[in-house]
Amino acid sequence: MMMDAAGWDALRLSLLVGVTATLLGVPLATWIAWLLARGQFRGKGLLNALVHLPLVLPPVVTGYLLLLTFGRTGPVGQFLENTFGLVLAFRWTGAALAALVMAFPLMVRAIRLAIEAVDPKLEAAARTLGAPSWAVFRTVTLPLILPGILAGAVMGFAKAIGEFGATITFVANIPGQTQTLPSAIYALLQVPGGEGAAATLVLWACVLALGAVALSEWLARRVAARIAGQP
C-alpha cells in the first residue's frame, strides 16, 4: 500500500493522540464513574451533565469552547503556558485534549455500567474482613470492573483517533503538527486527485478501529475466563 510522508505523519499522530487520550482518560474516567455510581454528594447531577456535554454538543462548539478556555489567551491556556510552558492550541497536545474531552463520556459510561454491575454486598463483605475502603476498591471493585474499563478504553481510543470536529476547530489542520487521520482524509478529499491517497488512509482507519475492538474482545474474554474459574 503506497502512502506518502504526510499520510504516515497523520497515522503516527492519530496513534499518538489516541494513546495519549486513552491513557490519561481511563484513570480519570474510572474515578468519575466511581463517583457517579457509588458516591452520594450534592451536585452529582451537575457532574453527570457536565461529563456528558461533549456527547450532545455539536463538536464544533466543544472545539470552540476548548479554544476559548485552553487557547493561548484563554484563562487555563495562559496558566498552563506560564506555569508549565505547556501550549495546547495548534499543537498535537491540543489534539489529544480535544480527543480526550470527546472520548471521555464514552469511557465514563462503559466504566460506570461495570461498577454498577458489581454487587455492593461483595464490597461490604470485604469491609468486614478488615479492608479499608480504598483497599476494597483496589482488591475487589477494580478487578471486577476490568472488562468494563477495557471496553471503555477501546471505545475511547476509537473515538479519539476518529475525532474530527472539535479537533479541527481547536488545533486546525496543520500537516505533521495537528493533522490526524480524519483531518488528512478531509484535506485530501478537498483537492482533485486526492481520492487514492484518501482511500489508503480510510483503510488504515478501518484497520485501527477493528484492531482495537478485536484486542479488547480478546482481553475481555481472558478476564471473564479468569473470573469463571479457568486458570
Add this chain to the structure above:
Amino acid sequence: MVGAAGCGADCGPAVSLRVALRHAFDGFGLDVAFTAGPGVTALFGRSGAGKTTVVNAVAGLLRPDHADIALGQTLFDSGTTHLPPNKRRIGYVFQDARLFPHLSVAENLDYAARFGARAKNRDQIVALLGLGDLLGRRPATLSGGQKQRVALGRALLSAPQLLLMDEPLAALDAPRKAEILPYLERLKAESAVPILYVSHALDEVARLADRIVVLDGGRIRADGPVFDVLADPELVPLFGVREAGAILPATVTERAADGLTRLTTSAGDVHLMGVHAAQGDTIRLRVLAQDVMLSRTRPDGLSALNILPVRISHIYKGDGPGVALRLMAGDDPLLARITARALAYLDLSEGDECFAILKASSVAPTAISGAQTAPV
C-alpha cells in the same frame, strides 16, 4: 480448636457484645437492646422483624439513628463514635456466601490476612471445614454448600472477636443444610468468641443456640436461655403452632439391636429411633408441642413407648381453639399444645401432675443434635 486457639489457654475473660439501638425506616421502627455473651445467641424473628438490620448495625455496615454498641471494652457505636467495619474485628457469614469471584478459594480464605487479620491456626480451620481439596478452585465452580463452608472459613481466618451469621443456611437445600450444620456445631463447641446467629428456622435455633433473642415487629418479645424461651407457651403463636416445641436434653444410655436408642432425661427414659450419637453423649431432643399428648393417669396398653411424668407449670389460652402448656418434666420444661376442649375435659390446671406421651417417631433425625448441650 477454632476461636480459642487464636489466643491460647491464656485468653482473657470472654467478651460480651452489648447492643442497644433505635432506627426508623419507612413506616417501621426498630428499638432493641440485648447482650450476647460467649456461646451462640440466636436472633430469631420472622422476615421483616429487623434481624438483618441489627446485624448490619453491629457489623458497622449500617449506622442506625441511635446506637450504643460495644464488644467488651471496644466501643463500636455511640452518639459520637462510629467505628468503621474494617476496624471491628468481626467475622460475618452472610446468607449468600459473597465469595470474591475473581479470587481462588485460597485467596478468598487469606483475604483478611492482607490487612493484618491473620488466624494462627489456618491449617486447623481448613481441615475442620474440609477445605483442603478446594483451595485451588474458583468460587464459580463450587456447590452452594461448599461456598458456604469457604465463607465460614474466610470469616474464621480473620481471627474475629465476634462472629455474625445472618441465616447462613437459609439459601441451602436440606442436604446442603445437613452438610453444614455439623461444622457449625463443632465451631460452637470450640469457639471462644460470641456468635450472633440470625435465623427464622426454629430447628436450627434448637440445635445451635444457647440463648435466644426473639424479635417481633422491631421489638424484643423474649430474651433468655433457649431451653426456657422455646418452652414459653405465650410464644407459641409467634413461633407457629406447627413449629413450636421445647428442647429436652437427653443422654444416650443404650443402643438396642432393634434400632431404638434409650436416652435418659431428667424425668425418665425415652426410646427413639434414628439417633446417631454415641453412648454417653448428651444430645438435644426437639419435641414439637403438637406431638405431645397428655393423660391424667399413666396410660397402659398404648403403642407409644415414651411416657414421662410431668407437672403443669403454665397454661396459656390463646385466641384459637388450642391451648399451650408448659410442663416440667423433671428439671426440664416441655411444651404441649392441646385443644381447649381437651383441657376442659381433663380438668387440668396449673400445678397438676399428669403424664406426657411422646411418640418416638415424632422426633425427626435432623432435629437431633449430636453436639454437647452447653450449660445454660
